[in-house]
Amino acid sequence: TKVKVAINGYGTIGKRVADAVALQDDMEIIGIAKTRPNFETVMAKDKGFNVYTLADRVGAMEKEGIEVSGTVEEMIKAADVVVDCTPGKVGATNKDLYEKAGIKAIWQGGEAHTLTGCSFNAETNYDEALGKDFVRVVSCNTTGLCRVLSPLDKEFGVKKARVTLLRRAADPGDIKTGPINAIVPNPIKLPSHHGPDVKTVIPNIDIATTAVKLPTTLMHLHTINLELEKECTAEDVESVLAEQSRVRFVGQGITSTAEIMELAKDLGRSRGDMWENCIWNESITMYEGELYFFQAIHQESDVIPENIDAIRAMMELESDASRSIEITNKTMGI
Template sequence: MSKVKVAINGYGTIGKRVADAVQMQKDMEIVGISKTKPNFEAFVALDKGYQVYAPADKLKGMETGGVDASGTIEDMIQTADIVVDCTPGGFGDENKALYTKAGVKAIWQGGEEHELAGCSFNADANYEEALGRDFVRVVSCNTTGLCRVIYPLDQEFGIKKVRVTLMRRAADPNDVKKGPINAIVPSPIKLPSHHGPDVKSVIPHINITSTAVVLSTTLMHLHSLNIEMDKQCTAEEVADLLAAQSRIRFIGQGITSTAEIMELGKDLGRPRGDMWENCIWEQSVTIDEGELYFFQGIHQESDVIPENVDAIRAMMELESNGARSIEKTNKAMGI
């Protein structure tokens, strides 16, 4: 069977990781990636054997910078069955017109609105909804982390109400444009943050309120969750359920901070030290007056990567069953 041809439009934090994860799968392959600048990332992409493309008005700059580009983004799209759009948020409408004209399927990331794609995706919660679709949005890193815990808890115990405070990293580690950073910023000041409504775009019946602050850190996000459930349950039952989810990792063993989680990712030999799973402190899982509380760390640069692979599989109808796609993705990536 021939492999599904995938193009990555925007080879930054998310795009470069999606490209490498796709390349690890048996049923899909990368046919091109796009860059606007001829910097080190473009050279690394060429070294990895990826064809590099660029917007038409950037091709000259690529040539001057010594990057041997294969053509324009329009050329790249012609070679693909599906495009994973990892451009910075805000290019959605412009790029949708491009993909529609070329008759190619497309996936966007959480920086775009739900309405652009009409389907917001999390592999555990609504894989089947994406089957055969032309356009899908993989929800943001924080929303992905929330869906991964809310969906199984709702299935097992029923959820009455979720309250979550998100402590968000201020910028990615390589993002020098946004630094140096020294403040705590309520973001947004007017509630709720976008995360609660975004969870509802994937699992509409969930009652959730989210607040968020941005902190002076680049490593990970941290969530403090409080969940009221329909059925009474113990902390042990919750822990057993969450520990059984393949994209949730329980942490302990002296890990007291996001810094040590990132060190664990490196020690495990993960590519770029990534941590694809939600990291829940086992000791934090508590039932108090019938309500559940716990802390989880979310690696913003990498948790959405396996979800993008599953979204491709659903949209291309390579696998009709979500659990089987998750298993294939996890096995290929080493999750």
């Protein structure tokens, strides 16, 4: 029998996790919960998902002609695991509900590490999530950093990591935030919280980060600077990164995040998603004993395969990280 997955919060992340779960042979979507009756709710219905909502929203949904399968509480009862994709900090308020129902739960990067005590990246610490009840899949930026820092640390030892994060100001479908014409150092107090977040997955790494918000919606871009323990060349680093299944090298006239997003669309990927870290391999450089490179991260989608692997680890569907990663990659088309 398949593992029954519920999605609480059907926005940017939730709708993508739902589609990715639906592609797996060992899990199925038993329902999605949405607070508002909008186009996404209608789309979920059209895809055949059962739509649930908060008890006080049932009337609003039905008024818009959307048939509701029940309340969030009822959805939880029918599931083995819930993937909470509600907005950051809202997720934490659902913990009581999940605990009372005795259901396993996954939260996203907008929540604090302390909510679950287990922060997850498939390549880095799959084993830590085996059989766990509560897991947090780290943010898009942290996921992107773990995917490169963890293999480089294993191979060469990362003595010191210094990273500048150039962040998209809003998601493409977002009309709430900005800036639309400014560069915003954020946070101004340094270093930024992104470094400590990486340490929730790779505890002993020496990392410091700074972050800047830019008027773009397309992707984040990381400038990565590392001191490594072991002496190595740029080619050695390139060959370790080339082995990572969720890393893609870009070149061939791709000089910006815009062209990467165009490539994702040309590849025919659902929603134009780019699940892999995109590294300009031409940028991988050893300069005065330190490593430098650029990578772009598609914030809306890089955490999606990680959510699938987290479900597999928590439900102990697969005890081997590389096997789970392989299944997820194959089914999603990575």
